[in-house]
Amino acid sequence: MSEYIINGRKKFDGIIKVQGAKNSILPILAGTVLCQGKVILHYCPQISDVETAINILRCLGCRVQRDNHTITVDSKHMNGYTIPDELMREMRSSVMFLGAILARTGYAEISLPGGCELGARPIDMHLSALVQMGMTFEENHGKIYCQTANSLHGANIHLSFPSVGATENILLAGVLAKGTTIITNCAREPEIVDLADFLNSCGAKITGAGESVIYIEGVDRLHDTQYSVIPDRIVCATYMTAVAVSGGKLFLENVIKPHMNSILSLIEQSGCQIEETKSGICIQSDCQLQKFPLIRTMPYPGFPTDMQAPFMAMSCFAQGTSVFVENIFDSRYRHAYELCRMGAKIDIQGKVAIVEGNRKNMSGSTVEAKDLRGGASLIVAGLGAEGTTVVKGGEYIERGYEKIEEYLSNAGADIVKI
Numbered sequence: 001m002s003e004y005i006i007n008g009r010k011k012f013d014g015i016i017k018v019q020g021a022k023n024s025i026l027p028i029l030a031g032t033v034l035c036q037g038k039v040i041l042h043y044c045p046q047i048s049d050v051e052t053a054i055n056i057l058r059c060l061g062c063r064v065q066r067d068n069h070t071i072t073v074d075s076k077h078m079n080g081y082t083i084p085d086e087l088m089r090e091m092r093s094s095v096m097f098l099g100a101i102l103a104r105t106g107y108a109e110i111s112l113p114g115g116c117e118l119g120a121r122p123i124d125m126h127l128s129a130l131v132q133m134g135m136t137f138e139e140n141h142g143k144i145y146c147q148t149a150n151s152l153h154g155a156n157i158h159l160s161f162p163s164v165g166a167t168e169n170i171l172l173a174g175v176l177a178k179g180t181t182i183i184t185n186c187a188r189e190p191e192i193v194d195l196a197d198f199l200n201s202c203g204a205k206i207t208g209a210g211e212s213v214i215y216i217e218g219v220d221r222l223h224d225t226q227y228s229v230i231p232d233r234i235v236c237a238t239y240m241t242a243v244a245v246s247g248g249k250l251f252l253e254n255v256i257k258p259h260m261n262s263i264l265s266l267i268e269q270s271g272c273q274i275e276e277t278k279s280g281i282c283i284q285s286d287c288q289l290q291k292f293p294l295i296r297t298m299p300y301p302g303f304p305t306d307m308q309a310p311f312m313a314m315s316c317f318a319q320g321t322s323v324f325v326e327n328i329f330d331s332r333y334r335h336a337y338e339l340c341r342m343g344a345k346i347d348i349q350g351k352v353a354i355v356e357g358n359r360k361n362m363s364g365s366t367v368e369a370k371d372l373r374g375g376a377s378l379i380v381a382g383l384g385a386e387g388t389t390v391v392k393g394g395e396y397i398e399r400g401y402e403k404i405e406e407y408l409s410n411a412g413a414d415i416v417k418i
Helices: 022-034 048-059 085-090 092-105 124-132 164-174 190-201 233-246 257-269 305-315 334-341 372-384 404-410
Strands: 004-007 012-017 038-042 063-067 070-074 107-111 135-140 143-148 156-158 180-184 205-207 213-217 225-228 248-253 273-277 280-285 320-325 345-349 352-357 366-368 388-392 414-417
Touching (some): 012 404, 022 092, 022 164, 022 190, 022 233, 048 063, 048 070, 048 085, 048 092, 085 107, 092 107, 092 124, 092 143, 092 164, 124 135, 124 156, 124 164, 164 180, 164 213, 190 225, 233 248, 233 257, 233 280, 233 305, 233 372, 257 280, 305 320, 305 334, 305 352, 305 372, 334 366, 334 372, 366 372, 372 388, 372 404, 372 414, 404 414
Parallel strands (some): 012 248, 038 225, 156 180, 366 388
Antiparallel strands (some): 004 388, 004 414, 038 070, 063 070, 107 143, 135 143, 205 213, 248 280, 273 280, 320 352, 345 352
């Protein structure tokens, strides 16, 4: 257990190099299972979810070495097909290993995933897609037993919703399947493109990633590769909201601007100044924030659900009424009740949250993170609030933010982790 102690309203003046993307590295690590050899991955974030993924790989019989931000995986002698229940419970996205294990061994045993409690996140879409590719499964006592008669085969799969996780599982299963797999209404996130680029670097034949239809031509095997993970757009945007409420100036290195278009436009509308350079983005704030227009979370390229919580924290300091509509997850407003402990005025009505913003209302308090992005929003609020804030439940934040207290304090914030 860990917690963060923050003394707020310290102006930023520094540089942060944005970490590698959590939502890229996790499916890419699952993809190393498909390569019967050595894979070297660069720019891997030092977060607890990555450590969980590494432990899963080791349980499957892969050899994994980590050297700072570089991870080397040798899956040549992989001999496992079961993910222990305790590791599945640590990380909700652990289900993405299913497609890769099944494609490699023809058999997989998993339990229902855990991680952040964000309401229903059924894996029926994953299972349905894999069944179309030749999988059969049974469910007993919370465990799912999956197998193929011979091997997976290509299929035409239409997703009822552009699920990131289901798209990843189909990609991982399809690269070694017999024939061609076509995914329609698939997820278009940059992290999907990153996974496809990684798999193609190993010898896969994937086209259309980043569009609404992806084509996967199955190959016999994948080979060794070296690959660098894209920067984390959600972490970058979180740091920008921290500057917005605290004031000052921050330069963010290693940013892919097109990945953040829906976020940058809203931050500029709030009154912050953004300057783009070849090496990154500079944000400057005088803390005179204006309310947001209606914000609806949507699949990419819409506003990301992972940024709803940090933006809600930012809206608490803006003058006027901001309205949020959460369309992706249930139970993703739990941070709102903790923000209210700090003086925020937030009214929750089903999918809708109405925030009456006023910087003068926000003061330090003891609050508790309930999930990863909600925890980040409490840190943002603590940085902008008057006085001292204690954020408990730091283990949630550590799932996705690498040494957040070090990066922020080096850039001017007053924050420590205990």
